[in-house]
Amino acid sequence: VTDVERPREIDADTLFQAGSVTKTLTATLLVQLVDEGRLDLDAPVRRYLPALTLADRRVSAEVTCRQLLAHLAGFEGDHFRDTGGGHDALARYVDVLREAPQLVPFDAWHSYSNAGYSLLGHVVEVLRDRPFEEVARRHVLEPLGLGASRFADREPPGPFASGHVLQAGVARPVRPWTHFRSTAPAGGLVSSARELLRYARFHLRGAPGVLAAPSLERMRLPLYAPEKS
Secondary structure, rough: OOOOOOOOOOOOOOOOHHHHHHHHHHHHHHHHHHHHHOOOOOEEHHHHOOOOOOOHHHHHHHOEEEHHHHHOOOOOOOOOOOOOOOOOOHHHHHHHHHHEEEEOOOOOOOOOOOHHHHHHHHHHHHHHOHHHHHHHHHHHHOOHHHHHHHOOOOOOOOOOOEEEEEEEEEEEEOOOOOHHHHHHHHHEEEEEEEHHHHHHHHHHHOOOOEHHHHHHHHOOOOOHHHHHO
C-alpha cells in the first residue's frame, strides 16, 4: 500500500520519490548543454558561476563540472539547507555552500555529494536562464512523455507512496513528505514505475530531440581514467 495511515493499493502509476535517480537527470541536462556547445565539463565552474565561493579557495577556483559529477570535490556532501521554495532556492543554496567544510582532499578521493549535484543544478538553470525544474520538464520529462513525473518540494495531486520508519516496532510514515527545493537536482525527482521504465529505455536507446545515442553512450564511459576511479 502507499502509506499505512492512508492505504491505497500500489500500481504502475503510483508516484514514489526516486531519490538519487535524479542525479542521472541532472547529468542528462548537462550533457545536452555540452552537445550544444554551451558547457565544457572541464572548465572551472566559476566560468559559469563567477561568484562561487567554497570553504577551500582552491576548490572554489578550480572545481569543474566533471569533478562534481564524479563526486571528487571533497566538500561536505550532505550539507542540507532549506533555502526556501522560490525560484532562487538553488542560487541561495550555492551561497550557503561556503559554510560546507572540506572533508577529503580535492580531486583525490570520492566522497558522495548531494551538495555537488545541487551546485550542478544551478549551473543548468543559469545557462538555461530558467528554474531547474522547468528546464527538466521542458528538455527531458515532457519530450519523453513523463507527464506525471515532478519534484518533491510539494506533494503531488495523485496517489503517492510514503517512506516509513520503525518506531517501537511500529511502521510510521515519514513526515513531512516533501523535500527542500534546494535538493531537487540531487534527489528531488518523483516518478512512477511506468514512467521510470520509460526513462530507463531512453537511456538505453536515446530519443530524438532529447539526446542521441552517441551522447548517451559517452555518459556510460568513466569520467576519469581507471586509476582515478
